[in-house]
Amino acid sequence: MIEQGGLGQKIKALRTAAGIPLSVMSERTGYSVSALSKMENDRLGLTYDKLTKLTNALGVDIGSLFTETPQTAAYAGGRRSVARKGEGRSINTGLYDYLYVSPELSHKRIVPIKGRVHAATLDEFGPLIRHDGEEWIYVLDGVLEVHSEFYEPEILEPGDSIYIDSRMGHAYLSRSPGGTEIIAVCTEQPGTLGYGDQLATDQNPQASAGKKRARKPRSR
Incomplete structure (x- = not known):
């Protein structure tokens, strides 16, 4: 680990x-x-x-x-990565145990993570988190309490899942002793202009402008 x-x-x-x-x-x-x-x-x-x-x-x-x-070239055709049980790169943050799957592949369009949630209260978790992209959370074992910026908390049991816009403040809490085991799939928002993207577009104002237009808020 x-x-x-x-x-x-x-x-x-x-x-x-x-x-x-x-x-x-x-x-x-x-x-x-x-x-x-x-x-x-x-x-x-x-x-x-x-x-x-x-x-x-x-x-x-x-x-x-x-x-x-x-790492494998970013856009090589026919890429694949087989991860056996428990394989990947694990870290412990205190709030979560993370297992990042297939870390050898660079610039993945999705980031697959297996995790265990430990935080049991919002005081323990801290401020709601937010980041670019979207994410899907699937509960494997235990009970998960999902807090989000615009909705009432949701209780998820094994087999339940939730899909959210990651830019909305959110927090995952465990209602089970020993933590709640989840699968998380995170993705970058199409058109997101992160700093890494900016490095590639500084010399191409037209490409940069196109990405900026893509970031306009969607109509509700």
Whole structure:
């Protein structure tokens, strides 16, 4: 299992190698320099929303955090990855245990995660989280309590699932002793212009403008 230390050190190494000061990372992510320092020094949990912001700010794929070997080319045809039971890269954030599946594939359109939710109250969980994209959560074992910004809490039992817009504040709590086991599938929102995308479009204003137009709020 990769504990928080492995991730914090990897993020710091990537940032240092890229010559990006903490002050610039703060501007790109919205996190304070103090919070970023705590993340790199294993004193602040790195949940999925934080990881996506940090990797976007670094201009790297999230899979870069979970493998020491070169990743499969981003758009190679016919890619595949077989993951046997328990295989993947595991981390513990305190609130969740995460198992990232098929981490060797870079730039996946979906991020499959098997997890165990431990937080039992909103006070323990902290502020609702939000990030780009959408996600589907399926309960394998235990009872899950789903809080979201615009809806009343939902109680999910084994076999139940929920699909949400990840930009809406949300939190997952366990109502079962020992935690609740879930499958999560997260995806980036089509047209999202993260910092990593910006690196590729700085020299192409027309492409950048197209992506910005794609981010206009949908009519309700």
